[in-house]
Amino acid sequence: MSSSGLLEDLVEALRCLPGVGPKSAQRMALHLLQRDRDAARRLGSTLVDAMDRVHHCEQCRIFTENTLCRWCSDPARVSSQLCIVESPADVLAIDRATDFRGKFFLLLGHLSPLDGIGPKDLGLDLLESRLETGGVDEITLATNPTVEGQATARYIGDIAARHGVTVMQIARGVPVGSELEFADGGTLAVAFSHRTRLS
Amino acid sequence: MSSSGLLEDLVEALRCLPGVGPKSAQRMALHLLQRDRDAARRLGSTLVDAMDRVHHCEQCRIFTENTLCRWCSDPARVSSQLCIVESPADVLAIDRATDFRGKFFLLLGHLSPLDGIGPKDLGLDLLESRLETGGVDEITLATNPTVEGQATARYIGDIAARHGVTVMQIARGVPVGSELEFADGGTLAVAFSHRTRLS
Numbered sequence: 001m002s003s004s005g006l007l008e009d010l011v012e013a014l015r016c017l018p019g020v021g022p023k024s025a026q027r028m029a030l031h032l033l034q035r036d037r038d039a040a041r042r043l044g045s046t047l048v049d050a051m052d053r054v055h056h057c058e059q060c061r062i063f064t065e066n067t068l069c070r071w072c073s074d075p076a077r078v079s080s081q082l083c084i085v086e087s088p089a090d091v092l093a094i095d096r097a098t099d100f101r102g103k104f105f106l107l108l109g110h111l112s113p114l115d116g117i118g119p120k121d122l123g124l125d126l127l128e129s130r131l132e133t134g135g136v137d138e139i140t141l142a143t144n145p146t147v148e149g150q151a152t153a154r155y156i157g158d159i160a161a162r163h164g165v166t167v168m169q170i171a172r173g174v175p176v177g178s179e180l181e182f183a184d185g186g187t188l189a190v191a192f193s194h195r196t197r198l199s
Numbered sequence: 200m201s202s203s204g205l206l207e208d209l210v211e212a213l214r215c216l217p218g219v220g221p222k223s224a225q226r227m228a229l230h231l232l233q234r235d236r237d238a239a240r241r242l243g244s245t246l247v248d249a250m251d252r253v254h255h256c257e258q259c260r261i262f263t264e265n266t267l268c269r270w271c272s273d274p275a276r277v278s279s280q281l282c283i284v285e286s287p288a289d290v291l292a293i294d295r296a297t298d299f300r301g302k303f304f305l306l307l308g309h310l311s312p313l314d315g316i317g318p319k320d321l322g323l324d325l326l327e328s329r330l331e332t333g334g335v336d337e338i339t340l341a342t343n344p345t346v347e348g349q350a351t352a353r354y355i356g357d358i359a360a361r362h363g364v365t366v367m368q369i370a371r372g373v374p375v376g377s378e379l380e381f382a383d384g385g386t387l388a389v390a391f392s393h394r395t396r397l398s
Contacts, residue, residue: 005264006245006248006249006252006253006264007249007253007262007263007264009245009249010245010246010249010253013238013241013242013245013246014242016231016235016238016239016241016242017216017227017230017231017242018226018227018230019223019226024218026288026291027217027218027288028216028217028218029249030262030286030287030288031216031217032215032216032246032249032250033249033250033253033262034287034307036215037250039212039215040215040246040249040250041246041247041250041251042212042215043212043213043215043216043243043246044242044243044244044245044246044247044248044250045243045247046205046208046209046212046243047209047212047231047239047240047242047243047246048240048243048244049205049243050205050206050208050209050228050232050239051231051232051236051239051240051243052240053205054205054206054209054232063206063229063232064206065204065205065206087229088229088233089225089226089229092225108233
C-alpha cells in the first residue's frame with residue numbers, strides 16, 4: 001500500500017454507494033476529511049451498526065432492527081387491510097402521501113421467471129399463510145405500473161381471491177399536475193378507459 | 200426512537216455526504232441493506248479509520264496517514280521544484296495529467312480577507328520557512344484561474360521572489376478540445392494576449 005493508502009481506500013469504499021463514481025467518491029472523501037470528520041465517524045459507525053442489526057420484519061419483510069417493524073407493531077393500524085408494495089421506498093412514499101392506515105407487505109421485487117425470481121423469493125408463501133390464518137379482509141395492490149409489476153399484481157390477486165379476500169389496486173391514470181401533452185399513449189389509454197363520473 | 204430507528208438514523212447520517220439529499224440518502228441506505236452489506240460494513244470501518252488516522256503531511260499539507268505524504272516521501276521526485284495548488288483534488292489531477300515530477304504544496308483554500316482567511320490559514324508561514332531553508336529553485340503556481348486564486352498566486356509569487364526563487368504559473372487560455380464560440384470573453388482576452396509563436 002502506498003503512503004496515502006487510507007485516503008485511496010476511502011475513495012474506493014465510497015464507490016459502493018449507488019450513483020457514486022470515482023470523481024464524486026473523491027469529492028466526498030476530501031469533503032469529509034476537510035470539513036466534517038465527526039459526521040463521517042458517525043456515518044461510519046451507523047453503517048456498521050445498521051448492516052449488522054437491520055433485518056426483515058417477520059410479518060411483512062420491511063427493514064427493521066426489531067422482530068416486527070413499526071407498522072406491524074403499531075396497534076393503531078388496522079390489521080384487516082394489507083397494502084402490497086415492491087420496494088421499501090414505496091412503503092415510505094405511501095405512508096407519507098396517503099391516509100392508508102392498514103399494514104404493509106413488502107415483496108422486495110417482482111416476479112421475473114427469466115431472472116429466476118419466483119413467488120417464494122417475493123415471500124408469497126409468507127403472504128399466503130397470513131391470508132390463510134384469516135384476519136385480512138382486503139388487500140390493495142400497489143406494485144409498480146409496469147408489465148412485471150402488473151403480472152405480479154395479477155398473480156397475488158389470484159391467491160387473495162382464492163382466500164376470499166377483497167382485492168383492490170391503486171388507480172392508474174394521468175399523474176396529478178402533469179400536462180396531457182406529455183403523457184404516454186399507454187397512460188392516456190388507461191386513463192380514458194378508467195374514466196369516472198365527475199360528481 | 201421508533202422501531203425502525205436505525206434505518207432512519209442511517210438515512211440521516213448519509214446526508215453528511217456532499218450532494219446527497221433526503222431522497223438519495225434513502226436510496227443509498229436501502230441499496231446497501233438489500234444488496235451490499237459487506238461493502239457497506241467495509242465503508243463504515245474505513246470511514247472511522249480514515250477520520251481518525253488521516254491528517255496533513257508535515258511538509259506540504261496533503262492528506263496522509265503518515266508523517267510525510269507519498270509525494271514528499273518519494274525519492275524519485277525532485278525537491279527543487281514545487282507546485283502550489285488550492286485543493287487536494289488538484290494534486291491528484293495534476294499528477295494524473297502532467298509530467299510534473301517535483302513536489303507539491305497544498306494551500307487548502309485561497310486568500311479571502313472578508314472570510315478571515317489569511318496567509319497563516321493557507322500554511323504560507325510553512326511555505327516561507329521552506330523557501331528560507333533553501334533547496335527550492337522554482338515554484339509553479341497552479342491556483343484556480345479565479346480572482347481569488349489569482350490574488351493568492353500573486354501574494355505567493357511575491358514571497359518566492361523575495362527568496363530568489365523562480366516563479367512560474369500554469370498557462371491560462373482556451374481549453375483544449377473546446378469551441379471558441381463558447382469561450383468567455385476573459386478567457387479569450389487572456390488567450391489572445393498570451394499568444395505564442397507556432398513552431
